[in-house]
Amino acid sequence: MGCDGGTIPKRHELVKGPKKVEKVDKNAELAAKWKYCALSQEKLKRPIVACELGRVYNKDAIIEYLLDKSAERPNSEVVAHIRSIKDVKELNLTDNPAWEGERHNIKGDCYEDMHCAMxxxxxxxxxxxxxxxxxxxxTCGCVFSERALREVKxxxxxxxxxxxxxxxxxxLNGSKDEVEKLQKAMEERRLKAKTAKEHFSSKAFFSMQKSKKSKDTKVSKSLDSTAPGPSTSGECSKMLKAPAGPIAGSKRSIQDMKDKSETYKSLFTSHSSAKRTKDQISNWVTHTPYHF
Structure with missing residues (x-):
């Protein structure tokens, strides 16, 4: 316990009370939200984008995150809801004419107004x-104060x-309740878009199937119309009464040609000299016949 040399300890030295809650500097907190990127913690510079929850980022940081989501980042949870570059909107900001930048205070010997914004x-x-x-x-990315939209409706x-x-x-950079409200609206909007997309795809599929079915029906009807139908009695009688002579347009036999000589006709198997009698015809025909 000590007490050497006649020292008397006080109560706050012996009894440990509750720890004091550390107060966050409001100016530093505001500067972190409005002057620095929520993902990379670097100073904001054009082009600047904002997500559906109202957080502000450098566009370069968002592109790097989307290109490599597997990389370890200290604030990756703040962009977990960003799926593509379409989930952020580039802000159309108005420059502050009173903003001199940081070059005027390079040496650090000038007063810097923390409330002066870009x-x-x-x-x-x-x-x-x-x-x-x-x-x-x-819709357009333009940024206004709430007072302006309230006064000039x-x-x-x-x-x-x-x-x-x-x-x-x-x-932009709303309170916890406002962020929760924005997140709920974002989820409802995405669910509605997903449902509409599924409905459109199913509708397109059914319309495609319907058009395909109608095309098949038209093709079958055209085939039925071109197919020959049953002949009438008149046509049957004409076919039966047709002469048994050679069909018009068919090839004539060489033996019937009068302009050819008998010597020329004997060269073909259809000539009478090439035909064998009944006695000359064998009972079977083989490729390599043997006679004993």
């Missing part, structure tokens, strides 16, 4: 530093003029 609202001029709520449109984008709906607004 971008502002194009309508009311509020700085995008976390002190005010900002939203972006999923419209269904057309203030910056580019594209029409939008209330469902297209996404809160």
């Amino acid at each position: 971008f502002i609202c194009p309508v009311v001029g509020l700085e995008m530093n976390g002190k005010h709520k900002f939203l972006y449109l999923q 419209t269904e057309i984008c203030h910056k580019c003029g594209d029409p939008f709906q209330e469902d297209n607004l996404v809160m």
Whole structure:
């Protein structure tokens, strides 16, 4: 316990109380959300994109993540919902004319305003530093403050003029409850898109099968129409009454040709001299007959 040399310990030195909760610097927290990429923790630089949950990233970091998802990253859980580059939207930001950048304070001997932001609202001029709520449109990517959209109500984008709906607004770097609300809306939207895609594919499949069936029916009908049908009684009587002579257009026998000589006709097997009598015909014919 000590007490050597007449020292008297105090109560807070002997009894350990609960640890004090460390307070997070609000300025540092706001700067981490609004000035740094949520994935790579590097400073934001154009082009800047935002996901459906309102997190802000550098586009280069998102592309590197999509190209190699197996690589170990400290903040990979924040982009687990991003499946492709279509799940993020490039932001159309408005530069802050009062932003001087970081080159003026290279030596570190100048005062740096932590609340000065790189971008502002194009309508009311509020700085995008976390002190005010900002939203972006999923249709065009333009960014505005919540105050501007509340005071100047419209269904057309203030910056580019594209029409939008209330469902297209996404809160940037919102609170925990706002992020949960955005996640629920994202899941519902993806489920609806998946259902519509499956319905479209099944509809296309059935239409293809139907068209194929109709084509097969047309082909079978055409074959039935071209197939010869049963002859009528008149045609049968004509066929029966037809003469038994040589058919027109058939080949004539060489022996019937009057313009050929008898010597020429004897060269062929159809000549009478080439025919054998009944006595000359053997009972069987073999390839190599032997006579004993």
